[in-house]
Amino acid sequence: MKILAIEASGPVAGCALLEDGTLTAEYSVQYKKKHSQSLVPMLQEMKEMVDLDLSSIDFIAVTAGPGSFTGLRIGAATVKGLGLALDKPVLPVPTVDSLACGLYGTDRVICPLMDARRQQVYTGIYENKDGLKVLEPQCVTALTEITAKLNTLGKEVIFVGDGVPVNEEALKEQMQVPYLLAPAHLSRQRAASTAVRAAQIYAEMGEAALVTADDFRPEYLRIPQAERERGDKRNYKVFV
DSSP states (O other), X not given: OEEXXXXXXXXOEEEEEEETTEEEEEEEEOSSSOHHHHHHHHHHHHHHHTTOOGGGOSEEEEEEESSOHHHHHHHHHHHHHHHHHHTOOEEEEEHHHHHHHTSOSEEEEEEEXXXXXXXXXXXXXXXXXXXXXXXXXXXXXXXXXXXXXXXXXXXXXXXXXXXXXXXXXXXXXXXXSOEEEOOGGGSSOOHHHHHHHHHHHHHHHGGGGOBOTTTOOOOOSSOOHHHHHTTOOSOSSOOO
């Protein structure tokens, strides 16, 4: 099975190719350039580097949200364009699941923290000793709520994500159980993790996990700012 994965949900823009369980290629950049400037050139360079025939992929995996509203739209537009052009389905991967999937073989609880602003985080609680187990599915909440749940579990925690530096001082005050902060190479979204998580989801759900490129929608978990400002609370999913 050949999976092309796209990451644009946060500070990192990335793409990866997972082929029969082997990570054939990964391209990842976290810099000042906008994802709209970097994502497609990265895909093109990766394609040329590994002589990838895009028509040979089985499906496209993408972090579907939550995350940056702009980043999710760019990722969705890229995936929809590719999927429609190639007539390939899409497998949406929850962004917080993908972050947790990057840590493996640990007895500790994994808690991704993505900065959702307005004193909130996108987060969840996971175990990944020999396969990802969702203890608390991804959500948007106050940091105090997720730390209270972690303290109740009574297990050592690993924090990962761009929300960790923002909330590091608050974690010192709120955490009552031992915890670690993931190092730099494990602390951000990776297209490779999205590809691996997509493969796991497909193994569990099969074709039911796939959607058409036309039907794919990003999941924001929270109303975009423009809609909040005009009082429009009709839908958390933005059509692109």
